[in-house]
Amino acid sequence: MGFLDRFLKQPSWGVHPDDHKRPAADVPLRHLPPPERIYMPLHQHVGGAARPVVLVGQQVRKGQLIAEAQGNISAPIHAPVSGTVFAIGDVTAPHPSGLPLKAITIDADFRNDWVEADIPADPFALAPEDIAKRAAAAGVVGLGGATFPSAVKFALGKRLKVSTLIVNGGECEPYLSSDDRIMRDFADQVVDGARLVMHAIGAREALVGIEDNKPEATAAMRKAAAPYPEVKICPVPTRYPMGSDKQLIQTLTGKEVPSDARAAEVGVLVHNVSTCAAVHKAIRLGQPLVERIVTLNGGAIAQPGNIYAPLGTMIGDLLAFVGLKETPARLILGGPMMGTPLLHDRIPLVKGASGILAFNAREASKPDAGPCIRCGTCADACPMGLLPMEMAARIRVHDLEGAETFALADCISCGCCAYVCPSHIPLVQYFSHAKGELSNNERAKLRGEATKRLTEAKMARIERENQEKAAAAAKRKAEREAAKAAAEAASQQAQGETA
């Protein structure tokens, strides 16, 4: 397979699902009026959760720090609206488990009262570390979905020699168009943000990869980047998962990121277009990350499109804004290929949420899984060159080590294999399960080793203490005997004297 692809110079990996991006992508951006109450989760990024720095009942202004970063990999949280802190309690996490997540609830006062901003006169005169510091303080995280704190990535770029910034405008997930909208409506912000990131990481050029199904975005970005020759707009073939950093790096630079290594190790760093726009706002306007564009799409939505909304808005409020034609059969946070199914709509909008999809029954229907016919379509589609059917065959019989030898750890969970499988086997589910199991085993092993080490240390300590006790006892005994002997000698001497 892939014969025609190679012939047409198309990538041989990946899949080509119907993109379903239009008409939602072409509908002008709408602004959500601030809801009466927002729920700002403290953990909206990879790494440690933020720690609240406000009290219940406290007045906050829009953009005010309400929870500070905790640990090396973390990001602070700011108030998306001005108002009063109503509570610090639990909401449902944007996760299929429906587990609780700590959040700061704010009652909006609708005054849109921003905190005063600290705006540098010329950001390019700032030290690169200063850019990183400001981005970190503004709570900027990767907005493409990975939500890795951006400043940590900037620091990585400074530590390793990075010559190229890749700006990810791939947006390969079907249905989603929030990045498309950012590039169309805020191209200047994206380009400026990209130049600031270049400054922060010391890159010489920026390559903006945009899938060729977004001609309007490409045109807008070309126009915005025209004055800056170091920012190059590079249309890339529309193919899922083009928005995955490894695939985009390979397409734009021909470089391959070694397994177990980071992109910076081949001299590139990837940041999403929305992240670049957020960096622009953080540095140029002094505005922390408190709002984002989110795509609302899917067959159950009456007016699909892109909404500019404060973070912490309940998804139910967003759905009410765009209207529902029918009760959704499935609610998804993110795109259909990698998105998270949600239990209900009382879940707040978080930084990494690029889309909320409400699928109707037809879109949500999934055919029953059949037996694997070893057709190899999954292997042809895998962008990492893995053999999904071989891994699944081993996981099915609980041979997790066997699956590991097929480089299960290199799976990026993009869902290509499960998408193309003619037997509709839920391959990604197999792999997530196995990865979870393996990391549990790994943790258990480490715990076991730690316990063993502690036990051994305790035994050694007891042994040492016993020896010390014995030695002390022996010493005391010797001293006693010596004293006794001395006393006897003295008494004999005394007797001798008296005799």
Added chain:
Amino acid sequence: MSQDFGTPVAAPHATTSNNTTRIMATVMLALAPSTLYGFWLYGWPSIYLWLITIAAALFGELFFLRLRDKDATPVLLDGSAVLTGWLLAVSLPPWAPWWIGAFGGLFATTLGKQAFGGLGQNLFNPAMVARVALLISFPVQMTAWVSPAPLFSAAAPGAIDGLMIFFKGITPAYDALSSATTLGFAKTELSRGVDLLQSAAQAPALSFFGNRSGSLGETAAWLIGGGGLVMLFLRIISWHIPVAMLVGIGLPAAILHAADPARYLDMGSHLLSGGAMLGAFFIATDYVTSPNSPVGKLVFGAGCGLLTYIIRTWAGYPEGMAFAVLLMNSLTPIIDTYFKPRIYGRDRRGAPLPTNN
């Protein structure tokens, strides 16, 4: 509003419209032209044989699924049993008696497939397992060929006569139609000490268009090849196995024929007769029993081709394709182990690429 959306399902939430049944149906459509041509060429008995072989294959599958207490309907509807019966039927002598088709069809789906655990689990191609079992058990019936007597022509048996032939064997009225295939003829002549240059004059006509004696659906190389090309363009199969297999047969044939034309048949005869084309496009490409990586497929295809040539030329059977495919099927797990695609970010051996920054 707050509502429950039921049990969450894992991503991806989108799926291909392709499915197993569609794949099987496409293969059957690609196989249809050469089969219909076979029907026209060999008349009613071949149609009855095709029907009973497929029916027996379906019955065998149903019987085993009942034994295993499984719901038979979805499995029977996936088309794999029909395809197995069909592939077996087109590889049988067109006027074979009914019990050949019945036994073969049953054998294919029971011992060839369900005994291993059903679709996707079998190590060997079920149709070829059945064909070889038949060839070894009933060598006379399995090498009784007839000359083409196109449907509705004067020499062809009608629907009723066809039924008689089908159930009672070839009656004396149709003895004149008995014939030999190109490969069988060459084998016999060589064993009689007649070299091919002399015997070629009486050789059964080799025709690209398939108007000669042979298996039910194997004679028309152009129709089989055409069906194969359709599958290639629809991406049901990849080019690796067919090309490697045809090269594996053609290359040694060309070399040895050039060296000694009196002893070795030419490349054209090898490629266009027997099961070479059917094997290359429809049998060896079976997903379940062939390797998955591109290089593995090339190795597998070349092995199938080479073994076919060797068995045809030096072994006791005139027909090598079925044996060759089965032998290579047994090597598929090993080929799969040794020829894996290169993983992104790793070298061919699976070690991470060096980092240089």
